[in-house]
């Protein structure tokens with residue numbers, strides 16, 4: 001497993017928790033709007049796992065949680081081992097995932113080595129591969145959704161809304177599909193200094209007012225929802 005980065009303190013990556021964030025290299029998607037091409041393509045400088053664990057050990061009294069993100073963490077077979085180490089140090093563990101590995105998701109939930117999962121929703125199911133810029137197995141995405149919704153752990157679905165990928169009508173269909181989920185967060189599209197597809201630097205975003213219309217739809221379906229980055 002290659003660790004591409006470590007954010008030493010974050011107040012936003014793990015809701016309600018002071019956390020560190022570990023970035024794992026590589027991803028099986030190529031979302032054009034992704035801000036982390038160097039992590040996705042494994043081009044960031046690598047950090048030794050021992051160095052990360054030593055840092056966490058020293059910060060045990062300050063940090064409450066550790067968020068494991070990517071890239072896509074579940075492409076790494078030894079992710080469960082990393083989560084086990086994090087939990088054995090007494091931290092809460094959060095996983096960010098694109099939902100392509102339901103088998104691993106099920107395993108880490110059953111083994112009780114994850115406390116919170118945030119799963120990205122990329123687009124309506126019919127256009128998922130287009131948005132992810134990859135050949136997506138929709139059955140696996142749906143299975144991950146089901147596993148989370150039937151689990152007892154904390155989880156959220158979150159979606160970056162781009163006019164190119166989702167309209168208010170198709171958003172309603174997504175909400176219907178996830179009806180009953182505990183948390184759903186809308187994320188504003190932000191242009192990064194680096195993006196996987198530079199064409200997205202001139203991509204149109206929804207306005208704050210338009211995002212609020214999406215939020216009003218989401219409120220009809222989810223107990224807890226909101227807008228991030230707006």
Ligand code: SF4
Nearest residue numbers: 027029030031034071
């Ligand atoms: S935004 Fe897409 S390409 Fe970037 S890390 Fe997430 S799933 Fe991978």
